Structure formats: C-alpha cells, structure tokens
Amino acid sequence: MLKFLAKGLVRDRSRSFFPILIIAAGVMLTVIFYSWLNGYINMLIEDNARFDTGHVKIVTRAYNELIDQKPYDLAMMNVGHRIETLSRDYPQIQWQPRIYFGGILDVPDENKETLKQGKVAGLGVNLLNSNFERDILNLEQAIKQGKMPSKLGEILISRDIAEKLGIQINDEVTMFGSTMYGSITMQNFIVSGIVVFGVQILDKGAVIIDISDVRKFLDMEDSASEILGFIPKYNEAATYQISAEFNEQNSDPTEEFSEIMIPLKDQGQMAFMINVIDQRMGMFIFIFIFVMSLVLWNSGLMNGIRRYGEIGVRLAIGESKGHIYRSLILESIIIGITATIIGTGIGLIFAFMLQHYGINISSFMKDAEVIMNSTMRAQITPSCYVIGFIPGVFASIIGACFAGIGIYRRNTAQLFKELET
Amino acid sequence: MKENFIEIKHVKKEYPMGTNKFVALKDIDLNFSEGEFTGIVGPSGSGKTTLLNIIGSLDSQSEGEVIVLGYEVADLSSSKSARMRSENIGFIFQTYNLLPVYTVFENVEFPLLLLRINKNERIKLVTEALKWVGLLDKIKSRPSQISGGECQRVAIARAIVKKPKLVLADEPTANLDADNSHNILKTMKKINEETGTTFIFATHDAKVIKYLKRKITLLDGSVAKDELVNGG
Ligand SMILES: Nc1ncnc2c1ncn2[C@@H]1O[C@H](COP(=O)(O)OP(=O)(O)OP(=O)(O)O)[C@@H](O)[C@H]1O
Ligand SMILES: [Mg+2]
Numbered sequence: 005m006l007k008f009l010a011k012g013l014v015r016d017r018s019r020s021f022f023p024i025l026i027i028a029a030g031v032m033l034t035v036i037f038y039s040w041l042n043g044y045i046n047m048l049i050e051d052n053a054r055f056d057t058g059h060v061k062i063v064t065r066a067y068n069e070l071i072d073q074k075p076y077d078l079a080m081m082n083v084g085h086r087i088e089t090l091s092r093d094y095p096q097i098q099w100q101p102r103i104y105f106g107g108i109l110d111v112p113d114e115n116k117e118t119l120k121q122g123k124v125a126g127l128g129v130n131l132l133n134s135n136f137e138r139d140i141l142n143l144e145q146a147i148k149q150g151k152m153p154s155k156l157g158e159i160l161i162s163r164d165i166a167e168k169l170g171i172q173i174n175d176e177v178t179m180f181g182s183t184m185y186g187s188i189t190m191q192n193f194i195v196s197g198i199v200v201f202g203v204q205i206l207d208k209g210a211v212i213i214d215i216s217d218v219r220k221f222l223d224m225e226d227s228a229s230e231i232l233g234f235i236p237k238y239n240e241a242a243t244y245q246i247s248a249e250f251n252e253q254n255s256d257p258t259e260e261f262s263e264i265m266i267p268l269k270d271q272g273q274m275a276f277m278i279n280v281i282d283q284r285m286g287m288f289i290f291i292f293i294f295v296m297s298l299v300l301w302n303s304g305l306m307n308g309i310r311r312y313g314e315i316g317v318r319l320a321i322g323e324s325k326g327h328i329y330r331s332l333i334l335e336s337i338i339i340g341i342t343a344t345i346i347g348t349g350i351g352l353i354f355a356f357m358l359q360h361y362g363i364n365i366s367s368f369m370k371d372a373e374v375i376m377n378s379t380m381r382a383q384i385t386p387s388c389y390v391i392g393f394i395p396g397v398f399a400s401i402i403g404a405c406f407a408g409i410g411i412y413r414r415n416t417a418q419l420f421k422e423l424e425t
Numbered sequence: 426m427k428e429n430f431i432e433i434k435h436v437k438k439e440y441p442m443g444t445n446k447f448v449a450l451k452d453i454d455l456n457f458s459e460g461e462f463t464g465i466v467g468p469s470g471s472g473k474t475t476l477l478n479i480i481g482s483l484d485s486q487s488e489g490e491v492i493v494l495g496y497e498v499a500d501l502s503s504s505k506s507a508r509m510r511s512e513n514i515g516f517i518f519q520t521y522n523l524l525p526v527y528t529v530f531e532n533v534e535f536p537l538l539l540l541r542i543n544k545n546e547r548i549k550l551v552t553e554a555l556k557w558v559g560l561l562d563k564i565k566s567r568p569s570q571i572s573g574g575e576c577q578r579v580a581i582a583r584a585i586v587k588k589p590k591l592v593l594a595d596e597p598t599a600n601l602d603a604d605n606s607h608n609i610l611k612t613m614k615k616i617n618e619e620t621g622t623t624f625i626f627a628t629h630d631a632k633v634i635k636y637l638k639r640k641i642t643l644l645d646g647s648v649a650k651d652e653l654v655n656g657g
Contacts, residue, residue, distance in 0.1 A: 005538055008531070015526040317522045320483060321536050321583070322511025324504040 009335050018310070019335070022303050024343040027400055030296050031347025031392035032354070036382070037288060038391045039355035043383035045281055049238055049268060051377060054140045055206075057271045058100075058232025060243050062086075062250070066260040067229065071272075074104035076222065076229045077184050080263060083228040090233070094246060097235055098136055101228030103128035103218045107181035109161070109211065111169045120169045124161075124209045126179075128218030132156070140234070143199065143212070149173055150197030153214060159193035160212040166198045173198065179211075183223035191221045233265075243267035292395045293402065300403025304336075305410065315411060325411055332408045333401060340400030341393075348392040358382035429492070430623060431457035431480060431591075436489035438475050438646075449475045451646045453489070457625065459590065462617045462657070464626045464633055467643035473627035474595055476643070480625065481514055481593045482506040494590060511539050515584025519596035521576040523568040523583075529555070530564040533582045540587060554586035555579075558612055574605030581609065585616055591623045598630045610636045 013020040053059050063071065067078040080086065083101050090099045105126045113119040129137040131153050138144065143152060148163060150173040159179075161171060171177060175195050183189045193213065201207055219225055235242060250265040269275050318328055362379035438450035450472045457463065465473045478484040479491055482498045491498045494513055501509060510516075515536075523532045533554055537547045555561050558578035568576055577597060584592050594613070598606035614636050617624050626633060634640065638657025642650040 008527075008535070008538055011531070012524075012526050313522065314524055317516075317518075317524065318535075319507065320481070320510065320516040320518075321539065322507050322509075322514070323539050324507035326504060327507075327539075 005331065006334065009331055010338060013335060013338060020339055020342075023300055023336075023339050023400065023403070024346065026299055026303070027296065027340060027343035027396050028347035028350065030292055030399065031344050031396040032351035034289065034292060034395050035348050035351025035388055035392050036354050036358070038285060039351075039382040039384050039388045040358060040380075041281060041285055042385055042388070043359065043381040045278055046238070046383050047377050047380065048277065048281075049274070052274060053232075053234065053238065053268055054142075057268045057274060058230075059097075059235045059238050059268050060233040060247055060265050061268075061271060062090075062231040062233070062263050062265045063229065064261045065255070065257070065264050068264055068266070074106075074229060076103055076105050076224065077186070078261075079103065079184065079224060079227045079229045080231070080261075081227050083231065084226050086263070087231065090231070094233070097233045097246075100130060100137055100140075100232050100234070101215060101230070102232060103215060103222070103224065103227070103229045105181060105218065105222060105229075107179050107211075109165065109169065110178040110180060111171060111175070112178060122165055122169050122209065124165060124179075124211045126181075126218065127210060127212050128215040129212065131212070131214040132216070136234075141212075146199040146201050147197040148200050150195070153196045156214060156217055157193055158196040158214075159217075160197045160199050161195055162207045162210045163198050163200045164207050165209055165211070166195075171195055171198075179221065181222060183221075184227065185223060187223075189221055189223065191217070193217070238268070240267070240269060243269070289391075289395050293399045296395060296399030297402040297406070300336075300399055301406040304332075304403050304407025329408045329411055332411075333404050336400040336404030337397060340397035343400070344392045344396030347396060348389060351392065352384065352388065355382045355384050355388060359384055429456065430459040430461075430494065431455075432490070432492040433476075433480070434490040434492075436479065436486045436491060438472070438479065438484075439487045449646050450479075450486070453646075453648060455641065455648065455651070457623065459623055460617070460621045461639055462614065462624045462637060463639040463641065464628050464637040465641045465643060466627075466629055466634070467649070468629065471643040472646040473629075473643055477593050477595050477625065477627045481516060482510060511536065512587075513590050515587070515589040515592040517577070517580050517584050517592065517594035517597045519599045521568070521573070521580045521600075523576055523579055525568050527567070528564065529560060529566050529568070529571070529579050532568070532579055533586050536583060536587045550586050550588075551582075554582040557585065557616060558582045572605075574601055574608065577601060577605070577609055578612065581612060581616075585620075585622065588620070589622065591625070594624065594626045596628055596630070597626065598628065598633060603632060606630065606632050 062080070064078055064080050067075060070078065087099045087101065090097070105128070107124055107126055109122050109124045110118050111120045129141070131138060132155070138152065143160070147160065153160065159177070165171065173195055176192055177195060178190055178192050180188070180190045199212070215228070219227065244267050247265040247267045254262065255264045256262040269278060315328055319325070359382045362381040364379050433453055433455040436450055436453040437448065439446040439448050453476065465476060467473055475484065479486050479498070480493060482493065482501065485499050494509070496509055498506065524535065527535070530551055533551045534547055537550060542550070552561065555564060558581050560575060560578055560582065563571055563575060568579070571579070598609060601609065610633060613624055616622055635655060637654050640652055640654045641648060
C-alpha cells in the first residue's frame with residue numbers, strides 16, 4: 005500500500021509538488037533561522053565570556069553570594085598555586101585572574117593639590133606578561149589614543165573619564181582606594197592610553213591596570229577576585245563537567261572561603277537570556293507549523309476536492325473511510341519527509357554560507373564592535389540537520405488531518421455521487 | 426441457486442429538498458437470486474442509480490429492509506459495509522472511473538491490495554482478469570493512453586478481479602459506441618455464465634436489453650414491470 009501511495013505521489017505532481025514546495029521553503033527558513041540563532045547565541049556567549057563570565061569562573065563562595073557588588077575583600081588567596089594546579093589539570097584551558105575594584109581617581113595640579121576627582125571602576129588583568137587578556141578584551145582596538153601599558157605603573161582609562169577630568173596621555177594620576185583589609189591606600193599611575201569600548205558601563209568609568217599593580221595597590225598579594233577559564237571552543241557540557249569535577253574536589257559548602265567554579269550558563273543573566281532565545285525559537289517553530297498547516301490544509305482541501313472522484317471510487321471498491329483517511333495522512337508523511345530533506349539541504353547550504361562568510365554589522369554598532377563581534381555568523385550544529393523535521397512533518401500531517409476531515413463529514417453516498425459529476 | 430441472495434422489502438428512499446422531501450423510490454419489493462444477469466431499466470430520474478447504490482451499500486434507504494448476501498445493509502457500520510463491498514461486490518460505472526495516475530495493471534490490482542492478498546496471488550488474479558477482458562497487452566498503459574472501450578474493459582477487470590459474488594454496473598455502455606457496447610456485454614455475459622457471478626445493471630440502452638435474462642422496469646420510483654426475457 006505504501007508503494008502504491010508513493011507511486012501516486014510521484015506520478016501526480018499536483019499532489020506532491022505544491023505541498024513539497026511550501027514545506028521545503030518553510031523548512032529551509034527554519035534551518036537558516038535556527039542556525040543563525042545558534043550563531044547568535046554563540047556570539048552572545050563568547051562576548052559575555054570575554055568581558056565577564058569566562059567559559060567557567062572560579063570565585064570564593066562568599067564572593068559568589070555578593071558577586072554583583074564585586075567584593076574584592078572576599079577574594080581568593082594563593083592564586084598562583086591555584087592557577088598552576090588548574091593549568092596542570094586542564095592544560096587546554098586558559099586560566100586568567102582578574103580583580104574588580106572601585107576607587108577614586110585624582111588629578112593633581114602643579115602643586116600636587118587635587119584639581120579634579122572622579123569615581124572609577126577598576127579592572128586588574130594580566131597586561132604585561134601575556135597577550136591573552138589583551139586579545140580577549142580586544143584592547144588593541146579599544147585604545148583610541150596612546151598605547152598599551154608596557155611597564156608597571158601605567159594605566160588605561162576610558163575616554164569619558166579622560167574628558168571629565170581633563171586627562172591627557174602621559175599625565176600622572178593618583179588612585180585612592182581601600183585595601184582588601186579596609187585601610188586607605190593610594191598610588192600614582194601614568195596614563196598610557198585612552199580606551200573606548202562602545203558600551204556605557206565600561207566607558208563611563210573604567211580604568212584598566214596590570215594585575216600586579218592592583219595587587220600591590222590593594223594589598224592583595226597572590227589574590228584575585230575571580231579566575232576565568234577559557235576553553236578554545238565553548239562546549240556547554242564540558243563547562244558543567246569541569247565545574248562539577250572541580251567543585252567536588254575543592255568546594256566545601258560549609259566553608260565560605262572555599263572556591264567554587266561556575267559554568268558560564270549558570271552565571272548571572274546568561275541562563276535566562278539563552279532560555280529566552282530558545283523560547284523564541286520554540287515560538288517561531290510553533291507559529292511556523294500553524295501557518296504552514298493552514299496553507300497545507302487549504303491546498304489539501306483543493307487537492308481533496310479534485311480527488312473526490314478518486315475517493316468515491318475507492319469507497320465503492322470497498323476501502324473504508326478510515327483507511328482512506330489514514331492513507332492521506334501517510335501520503336502527507338511521505339511528502340513531509342521528502343520536503344524536509346530538500347528544505348534542510350537547501351537551508352544548510354545557506355546556513356553554511358552564513359557561517360563561512362558571516363554578515364558584517366559593524367556599521368550598525370558604532371564603537372561597540374570592541375565588545376561585540378561585528379560579524380554575525382550562523383552556526384551549524386547537529387540539531388540543524390533534524391530541527392526541520394518538526395515543522396516539516398508536523399505541518400504536513402496536521403494539514404492533511406484537517407483537509408481529510410471532509411471525508412468523514414460527507415456521507416459515502418455524497419462522496420460517491422461527486423464522481424458522477 | 427440461492428433464492429434470497431438479495432432481498433428488498435418495502436424500500437422507500439427520500440431526498441430532502443428544501444423543506445419538502447423528494448421521493449426517489451416508493452415501496453420497492455424485489456428479490457434477486459445468485460447468478461442473475463438482470464437489468465434495471467427506465468427513463469432518466471426513475472431511480473435506477475438510487476436503487477443500485479442502496480444495494481451496493483453506498484447509500485441507505487429511508488424505510489424498509491435491504492438484505493444483501495445475508496447482511497442487513499442498514500445495520501452495517503461504515504467500515505463493515507466497506508468490508509462487505511471489498512469482499513463481495515464489484516462496481517462498474519458509466520464514466521469508468523479508473524485511477525488516472527495508475528497503470529492498467531495497478532488499477533486492476535487495487536482491490537486486491539485492499540484485501541491484503543499477497544503479491545504472487547495478485548499477479549495471478551490480475552493477469553487472469555485482464556485475460557477475461559482481452560487487455561493483457563496493455564497492462565503498462567495509463568487510462569489516458571487507451572480508448573474508452575478499453576477503459577471500460579479495465580473497469581470490468583477491476584470489478585471481477587477479486588471474484589466477487591455480485592457485480593453492480595451503472596450504465597456501463599452509455600459512453601460507448603455500438604461495437605464496444607456489444608463487446609463489453611458479451612464479456613460480462615461470458616463471465617456470468619462461466620463463473621456464476623451475479624450481474625445487476627442500471628441502463629436505458631436498448632442494446633443491453635437483448636443480453637438480459639431478467640428486466641426490471643422502474644417508473645417514477647416504482648417497479649412497473651419485472652419480467653424474464655430472452656428465455657432467462
Ligand atoms: N442527492 C440527491 N438529492 C436530491 N435528489 C436526488 C439526489 N440524488 C438523486 N436525486 C433524485 O432522485 C431521482 C432518482 O435519481 P437516480 O439518479 O436514481 O435516477 P436514474 O434513474 O439513475 O436516472 P439516470 O438514468 O439519469 O441516471 C432523480 O429525480 C434525482 O433528481
Ligand atoms: Mg443513474
């Protein structure tokens with residue numbers, strides 16, 4: 005019977021061509037959209053990882069409780085040893101210590117009297133003994149004036165602060181703050197460069213200093229607020245596995261200064277954002293199935309009317325209504341699968357091009373390309389190969405189900421008579 | 426021969442027509458025996474098709490009883506009546522109604538697929554049926570590639586391939602020229618004589634009459650005459 009139906013579909017183009025065309029087009033859009041969204045999520049993840057979360061992040065449990073306030077008095081100790089162990093256990097991952105802190109930047113006049121003052125948000129990272137952070141933070145591109153710090157005692161400041169406080173390259177500025185243990189501290193820095201990231205939080209009051217200067221300044225020898233881990237290629241499962249492993253060995257819930265590793269997706273808003281995007285995808289597929297079903301229902305109806313003659317004869321020959329109905333659905337499954345394969349194939353070709361070439365959106369972003377990737381790319385994952393089957397086959401079946409109801413609504417005699425006319 | 430092969434008792438058929446009802450069959454009483462070769466004749470609108478459809482369980486009567494092969498047709502569910510048709514009744518139509526996308530062979534094979542007959546048996550039965558109607562050389566053709574007379578012969582093969590007890594034919598010759606009509610009728614008659622299959626026709630074609638063994642005349646939904654003819 006399956007063979008019989010398949011023959012009918014192949015020979016009667018009008019039975020298969022239009023539905024296949026519609027479904028394949030829809031499936032193609034789904035695959036492109038889905039892989040595009042994959043690429044977008046991936047970009048979001050990478051951008052967040054670079055500036056905030058890492059692919060995994062290690063902090064103390066106490067710090068984690070208040071992580072939004074970046075409380076460096078709850079930072080980790082013995083960071084050198086920790087990074088050594090980590091690098092041995094997970095050599096494929098790059099481990100980078102960071103310190104976030106707040107302070108006051110003071111611009112003195114010729115008499116060393118305060119001329120102007122402003123609050124700043126400081127970031128201490130490895131600037132001097134490796135290029136990793138420089139590349140991750142895209143500093144080359146962010147520096148609009150001056151250059152990277154090349155020795156201790158040099159500082160990068162955001163353009164907003166420079167303008168507000170009237171600071172020039174090579175000016176000397178004084179940073180005031182409180183140490184990890186709460187006492188007042190101050191240190192002088194030479195401004196080596198002025199940076200613009202293109203996002204407000206960073207541009208408003210950021211200063212970037214080599215982490216060893218920050219450690220000295222805040223009395224945080226061998227400490228760090230956070231250690232970020234970067235995998236060469238992000239893999240959600242791996243981040244969870246590594247985190248579980250690490251926490252099993254090192255994390256003690258009863259010990260507030262024990263360390264805890266948190267995968268990217270469990271940090272802050274990431275899980276929420278990714279879920280929202282996944283939901284959008286779900287919505288898209290649902291709407292798509294709905295619209296396609298309506299279209300296919302209609303084409304199925306038209307086709308059905310054209311086929312009442314055939315249906316009438318089949319009833320007369322002794323096929324039951326249920327059997328005919330099921331055979332129409334079987335046809336729709338064959339059509340759905342065929343169309344999905346075609347649509348997925350074409351969709352993947354486009355998705356591949358979007359993955360390979362990407363679309364440059366830097367003209368929409370002003371300076372934000374420092375933080376955000378300016379090339380949007382699709383990303384093909386294994387699920388791209390199968391995602392199309394959900395809308396493709398479902399829409400086809402649902403369309404046929406609705407269209408076929410006519411067979412039940414009309415009585416046999418009526419269907420049979422339509423073949424006479 | 427079984428006497429009560431088909432029994433029709435006080436059958437009435439009404440069609441709703443606006444607020445009124447149109448009576449297509451009024452109080453029909455008829456019996457058919459196995460092996461008959463019978464024509465229902467009468468002018469257009471006299472109720473021939475309606476009666477045939479009721480016998481074939483494609484339609485149901487408004488009143489009265491119809492028993493076909495021992496089944497009370499009105500009591501059968503739609504799937505049971507489909508099964509009954511599938512196993513026992515072959516249909517032939519004025520307009521052939523072959524499935525256009527399938528070949529001659531596949532058209533004749535279709536009823537056997539519904540009966541889940543295995544492939545070797547199907548090939549044997551289809552070949553046999555096509556031999557009856559003399560179309561073995563056209564098995565790969567599509568309906569659009571053969572003449573009307575040949576189409577009707579395919580339709581006959583399709584009706585008899587499952588060796589049904591009863592064949593119902595509604596105006597089988599109406600679209601055919603004289604030669605083809607005689608040809609078809611001879612074939613059906615031969616099948617009737619050699620296999621004992623019962624044939625009931627609805628027709629107003631005079632050419633058919635001389636082949637019949639029994640002639641039932643309908644007028645305005647009533648049996649006007651029921652006679653044996655041609656020495657039947
Ligand atoms: N579905 C229907 N609704 C209303 N009236 C109907 C319906 N089907 C048939 N009729 C009427 O019932 C009567 C008998 O119709 P039927 O088709 O049985 O006639 P017939 O003898 O086969 O005619 P013909 O020789 O033209 O085929 C006709 O007057 C027809 O108009
Ligand atoms: Mg008629």
